[in-house]
Amino acid sequence: MKKWAAFLFICMVMIITSACGNGDQTTATTKKTTSTETPxxxxxxxxxxxxxxxxxxxxxxxxxxxxxxxxxxxxxxxxxxxxxxxxxxxxxxxxxxxxxxxxxxxxxxxxxxxxxxxxxxxxxxxxxxxxxxxxxxxxxxxxxxxxxxxxxxxxxxxxxxxxxKETEVKTIIANYQKDLEKAKKTLKETSKNKTAIILRIRQGDLYVYPEDVYFNSTLYGDLGFTAPNEVKKAKAQSLLSLERLGELDPDYIFIQFSEEENASNPKALKDLESNQIWASLQAVKQGHVSENIVDPLLQGGTALSKTTFLEQAVNWLSSKKTE
Known part of the structure; x- marks a missing residue:
């Protein structure tokens, strides 16, 4: 009888111990799940x-x-x-x-x-x-x-x-730097002592940006083109008259036009191209004008904008060297 009682006692201890063990495991899993899912x-x-x-x-x-x-x-x-x-x-x-x-x-x-x-x-x-x-x-x-x-x-x-996503970021930045070094070598002679300007048409008017805003940081800071005085003086987005553009007469022109930004004047780009002052620009005469080299809604000063613009600008400018 004593042996039977001892056997029952051992079984009860085993059951209780097993239950306690399972309880601890569940608690640990819950904590782990919570720490993973909650920022x-x-x-x-x-x-x-x-x-x-x-x-x-x-x-x-x-x-x-x-x-x-x-x-x-x-x-x-x-x-x-x-x-x-x-x-x-x-x-x-x-x-x-x-x-x-x-x-x-x-x-x-x-x-x-x-x-x-x-x-x-x-x-x-x-x-x-x-x-x-x-x-x-x-x-x-x-x-x-x-x-x-x-x-x-x-x-x-x-x-x-x-x-x-720190790893992905490091890769993107490193790849841009590699592509930029190649671009500098490719365009070394093209950009030397040459002026270039990026124009954005908004509601029918021409705008320029400071040297470190929009795509300008890539064009001037990275690729080495010279910024016209109107760009150097700009403190923010600045209106540029067609007459003043004629006086600046840059070597290369990048023009960005989107219908979304010109709902009140959808023919603004065509009107510009038919203007006599525009036609007299040396960049226009030499075929050194690029329209929407990238999506006109790109902001210019981002990794996506810079990588896209760099690739397209190098391809376009390189083609001008062979003409």
């Missing part, structure tokens, strides 16, 4: 400031920064919310916006819509007034992403850190 707080430095953010940012909202949208496209990141242009997402971003919620126009983000999305982080724009950034920051950590072309690396690195 952790981290500090990220960007352009001299430190931001506390949830990483990896799986619920990313891009408010007003088309620069960040280009970086997202390059890295294959799908934001849960993003700004629209004319009520829709530009076709340029159709591969990353199939499940993205519109949060208002790029100049007027809708705070209520963003709040409902429960973002891990909000990427705003340095074009926003401080009041807009402060309003968004009440919802979640908001980082104003630079629209200055020379900050393209910092912008790309920021998005890589937020989303866990």
């Amino acid at each position: 952790a707080k981290a500090e990220i430095e960007y352009l001299g400031k430190t931001y506390e953010v949830n990483t990896p940012a799986k619920r990313l909202v891009i408010a007003g920064s088309l620069e960040s949208m280009e970086d997202a496209k390059l890295l294959g990141i799908h934001p849960i919310g993003a700004s629209t242009v004319g009520g829709t997402f530009p076709s340029l971003f159709e591969d990353i916006t199939s499940k993205t919620e519109g949060i208002g126009e790029k100049t007027e983000p809708n705070a209520e819509k963003i709040l409902k999305l429960k973002p891990d982080v909000i990427l705003g724009s340095t074009k926003f007034p401080p009041a807009t950034i402060q309003k968004l920051a009440k919802i979640q950590t908001t980082i104003p992403v630079s629209h200055i072309s020379s900050d393209w690396k910092a912008n790309l690195i920021l998005l890589g850190q937020l989303t866990g």
